[in-house]
Amino acid sequence: MKNFPGSPNIPAAAWTRPIGQGWDKPYTVRYASNLDDGPWHGMPLGGFGAGCIGRSHRGDFNLWHIDGGEHWFQSMPACQFSVFEQSAQGTRAYALVKEADERGLCPPFVAPLPENPGTYHALYPRSWFAYDGGLQANLVCEQFSPIWAHNYQEPSYPVAVFVWTAHNPTDAPITLSLMLSWENMTGWFTNTLKSPDVKVRDDGSPVYEYQPRIGESEGNFNQWRIEGDAAGCVLGRRLEAPPAEGDGQWAIALLRSDIADQTSQTEVFYHTRWNPTGDGGDLWATFSKDGSLPNVCDETPAIAGERIAAAIALRVTLAPGETREMPMALAWDFPVTEFAEGVTYLRRYTDFFGATGQNAWAIARTALAQYRTWQAQIQQWQQPILDRGDLPDWFKMALFNELYALTDGATLWSAATERDPVGQFAVVECLDYRWYESLDVRLYGSFALLMLFPELDKAVLRAFARAIPAADPTLRKIGYYATQGTESPLVPRKLAGATPHDLGAPNEHPWEKTNYTSYQDCNLWKDLGADFVLQVYRDFVLTGSTDTQFLEDCWPAVVSTLAYLKTFDLDHDGIPENSGAPDQTFDDWRLQGISAYCGGLWIAALEGAIALAKSRGQHSNPNAPPPTDSPETRWQEWLTQSRAIFHPTLWNGQYYRLDSGSGSDVVMADQLCGQFYARLLGLPDVVPEDCARSALKTVYEACFLQFHGGQFGAANGLRPDGSPANPKDTHPLEVWTGINFGLAAFLWQMGLPDEALRLAEAVVCQIYSNGLQFRTPEAITAVGTFRASHYLRAMAIWGIYGVMTDFATLRSP
Incomplete structure (x- = not known):
């Protein structure tokens, strides 16, 4: 200009x-x-x-x-x-x-x-x-x-x-x-199909038709x-x-x-x-x-x-x-x-x-x-970040521009009520998976909302807390089985105590009718309960550990969801096992037995729940010991069991194995998400620090540097030499934008800022140089394709900035 x-x-x-x-x-x-x-x-x-x-x-x-x-x-x-x-x-x-x-x-x-x-x-x-x-x-x-x-x-x-x-x-x-x-x-933007039929498309996701009144201007x-x-x-x-x-x-x-x-x-x-x-x-x-x-x-x-x-x-x-x-x-x-x-x-x-x-x-x-x-x-608001000479312009650009999803993510923000004094809020997972605030996705993707509009993030978590005790016995088929060419069993939509995957969809009743997605049976997922507990503790501690009303609003759901998740510990060794079906955020990826991803989140969530219990005690009766039958007593027992087997079972001397049951040697990029969250929140490490560094170095080399020379970002899962376990895999061979930003935050957290910025820059370059701006997808591939545009998880780039600044924005209203 x-x-x-x-x-x-x-x-x-x-x-x-x-x-x-x-x-x-x-x-x-x-x-x-x-x-x-x-x-x-x-x-x-x-x-x-x-x-x-x-x-x-x-x-x-x-x-x-x-x-x-x-x-x-x-x-x-x-x-x-x-x-x-x-x-x-x-x-x-x-x-x-x-x-x-x-x-x-x-x-x-x-x-x-x-x-x-x-x-x-x-x-x-x-x-x-x-x-x-x-x-x-x-x-x-x-x-x-x-x-x-x-x-x-x-x-x-x-x-x-x-x-x-x-x-x-x-x-x-x-x-x-x-x-x-x-x-x-005026009058155009409302669905003429008041009760649109829900269908399952070829990728197993539920969809419905939207027919606005385009061109109908009479009157x-x-x-x-x-x-x-x-x-x-x-x-x-x-x-x-x-x-x-x-x-x-x-x-x-x-x-x-x-x-x-x-x-x-x-x-x-x-x-x-x-x-x-x-x-x-x-x-x-x-x-x-x-x-x-x-x-x-x-x-x-x-x-x-x-x-x-x-x-x-x-x-x-x-x-x-x-x-x-x-x-x-x-x-x-x-x-x-x-x-x-x-x-x-x-x-x-x-x-x-x-x-x-x-x-x-x-x-x-x-x-x-x-x-x-x-x-x-x-x-x-923007100038202090723009003035930082230690941050490259591409990072500042993407940091602000990825916030576009708060505006165009089919966003809902309702009027205030006595129960919800700033209203209720929600952003869809994406426009292809049009259900709100997918809890696994927002584990990384909600950093932006937390850092900039913390009361809205708390409103979302309160909605999940209200939904956890609810049940919906409606039976439905699971779309994943259709993609595999097999008949699906009929499963209930929502079980009491299970943490829902999402807060519903625009064609039903968001915030009240949850678990809209039917691609997998989310009642079986092994990460959602831990994701909820960690986000509750995150929002409580990073906003000053003073919002006791938020803690009390979420506390019953923390107790019930951990109890529900523990029911999947079938061998009673302390850690819920993955079932062999895709039962976590990588929902095309089968994990068997104890997994590094879900097991690490479980341990971090137990530590977070115990810390929440201590905070409740400090605000009520700080000198009273917990009763012997209290939730925190049980959590401590589970935690002791879990820690005794997690590292010995999964550590192979270089990185943490994908799981204990498949025999796979794949290096999972997000294997230590639980460790990242534990360190982020000042909780005890999930794994020894030297092991975390070794695993992170292996991820960086195998999944990023050896994946097409590091030009695309880190693929979700490759063998140690950078080769695919199966060239026909879907999720393992995709570069997930939000997971990469989360991994970059982990790298920065572990004292590797150059590596963090190199990884993040590769992903940002792919987005903004290839016509993906303001519709950032969940996944990109090495052949120039993408999946799931307008995706929530990419706002995880604010997690990088949060780690850089010790979340200073939360202290600068």
Whole structure:
């Protein structure tokens, strides 16, 4: 970007790509049934659980997560920015979209941008379009939503701000006009299938169909509004009753004058009813001529089969050398999320703007009034990290950009209640496995939420604590057996005492109806109970060991889930055995007997539970010894047994064997997750330190350096010489992005920072160089394919930063 007086400060760490530049060979999806929207993804705009919109670095708005929990991806030609310029060199007008394509990004009446128009930059929650080609003026758009750490209000807002900065570098006046056009999509984003059938696809995962009301605009109308310095259009429909899902409004708004200089004059134009499916002449004829619109104020509702849109424009004349700032806002107000038919929740932002569905204009005006404060808050949050000279820019870039999933991960954030004072929160595992807060995945993936919004992370764990004692005897088949060509037994959905795998899915009742996934029988998993206990202890101790209410809320579930998990210790040696079926997070990978992965987590969880018990005692009666039949007494007995056999059974002198029953010599990359968590939380080591170092060194060499020269990251499981045990394996030969970030955090924790950064950098390079940005997958392969995009676990990169800084962000609200 060409710097100019007053130009925005775009951090050097931002992800950068020429506007509209594609990829010769972007990564493609591994399984045809998985989601692959292509590489045109940009930083999402919108608040947590409020719905979000994606705008690609081509300039088009193309990702629409307006319906809570649902995904729709399509470029909308009517929704875009356009620019008119008149200078000594003549007049020109462009739609600020790089190119048309077969999907109709640009209507035929709109001139797309010329070659090399500028550069796109992204550092969540901010991104920039810097236009320095095709125009005489320098033009930069900074777009963002009000998201910063330790804030439980503004990050819920359904709003995007676009701050345009224009500079005249010539010695003659330049007239610029910026237009924002938007289609009235009120009523579109709700599933017409109120009880969609659930099917099992070819990879064994449950799926259901989503059919939004795209294009159904009957009854929609647009209004022109002016209040104070704000002017714009409200796009809605008349309501006869309290709003249902899909009911509400959109609003587009601008400031009529530069708030830094109230004497400055600007000209505002509008059109409240133009045809987004026609030839566009009702907008483009005047805009391309002089940057104006015809100022049509028509509130006639759309008839059946008709679609309508609105547009606003701001025209200014820049003197030679002048720089002007011109903010615009896009807001939406769809307060109700419906899951199964009749199961509805209000969104968190309604706590601040009400639940009438008539507040889009108020939200937009708030944005225009507060955007500079929001910019300052975001910068204040990000700057200490950006200023660190010991961290490479690629790490800072990925650290912030991987937070995109908190916005676009089909995110839910409900309104506050007495039971849940900051509401309930949830992010899906991914858009292919669309169930919420998979507990095994968030063992690493929740570090970001914990470090930046700890009360939301605690809300998630409270939901798991409530679900553990519940039972759902509904019988169902398990998808894994279908992938193996065998008949599945019928198993109950949820057993009492078992820790659920997830908090449910958007087509049922999240938080209340859990264990949605049916790929495996999660009642048999050997890591979930330990994962829950470790996350509870983590959240308690890393937030100061003072939140006794959180401890008490989770305590009964800690007791019951460990008792349930112990029932899988069939030989009574202290450690629950893996059954030979895939019964843990690597759910295509059979483990038999005692396993390094699950056994280590079990030992760490027992240590964590005992520490929680001591904390409870210190807050109640610190001098009273535990009764002989107390849970902690039993846990200590189990722990003593477990420690006596874990190391002798699995240690082979170099690393920990995969398990005790298979005879495999595979080096599992995540074999010491339990040791990582124990050291992270100040608990006694699971294994001797010298053995941990030897195992970690073996993992680094076998799974990373010897796997295609370390260019992809660490594969999940290879033999000591880097060869696969079975070339046809699935999970062992995949590079899991979040597991790699967790492994990098472990390397840093063990005093190997160079190795940690080399591993993390390889994974980040694969994501951001191959069209996977803002849709980070669970897994990549050495042949340029991926699986499970928009994945939760990749936010584990914040675990690396947490280990680097001793989780200082939790002490800096």
